[in-house]
Amino acid sequence: MEALLRWYVGWRGRSTGARVILYDGAAEVEASVRRLFTYESKVHPPIPPRRFARRVLLHAAIALAVMVFSLALGIVGYEHFEHLAWRDAFLNAAMLMGGMGPVDAPHTDGGKVFAGLYALYAGLVFLAAAGLVLAPMLHRLLHKFHWQQDR
Numbered sequence: 001m002e003a004l005l006r007w008y009v010g011w012r013g014r015s016t017g018a019r020v021i022l023y024d025g026a027a028e029v030e031a032s033v034r035r036l037f038t039y040e041s042k043v044h045p046p047i048p049p050r051r052f053a054r055r056v057l058l059h060a061a062i063a064l065a066v067m068v069f070s071l072a073l074g075i076v077g078y079e080h081f082e083h084l085a086w087r088d089a090f091l092n093a094a095m096l097m098g099g100m101g102p103v104d105a106p107h108t109d110g111g112k113v114f115a116g117l118y119a120l121y122a123g124l125v126f127l128a129a130a131g132l133v134l135a136p137m138l139h140r141l142l143h144k145f146h147w148q149q150d151r
Contacts, residue, residue, distance in 0.1 A: 040143065056137065071093050074096060075090050092115075
């Protein structure tokens with residue numbers, strides 16, 4: 001991304017300060033994102049509790065966004081293929097996302113294919129979201145065990 005921004009600044013000309021400020025702002029955003037998603041190694045001390053809480057909330061927000069998007073995808077699919085009301089489509093999609101299975105058995109061929117594919121997708125999304133939420137906590141736990149304080 002940094003190379004692309006350098007190319008853009010070079011291509012548009014270096015004479016105007018606005019483009020350089022745009023580049024500096026983008027580099028600052030990129031550094032901030034890198035700080036949030038790059039975990040510290042064992043030679044660095046654990047991050048402060050406030051920053052750790054922000055990391056956990058960020059991971060939980062991303063997992064929630066993925067789950068909401070997946071739920072909306074299931075609702076739209078059930079409405080389209082099975083012609084269910086949005087409340088029934090929500091119920092079926094939510095039950096599949098939670099791992100319980102659909103409430104109403106699909107009646108159309110398209111609905112059966114969609115329900116099967118959505119069930120596989122929902123299972124993977126559930127596991128990915130759980131891993132995303134647990135990753136910062138497990139990393140911190142392992143980091144505290146392996147952190148070398150004498151460095």
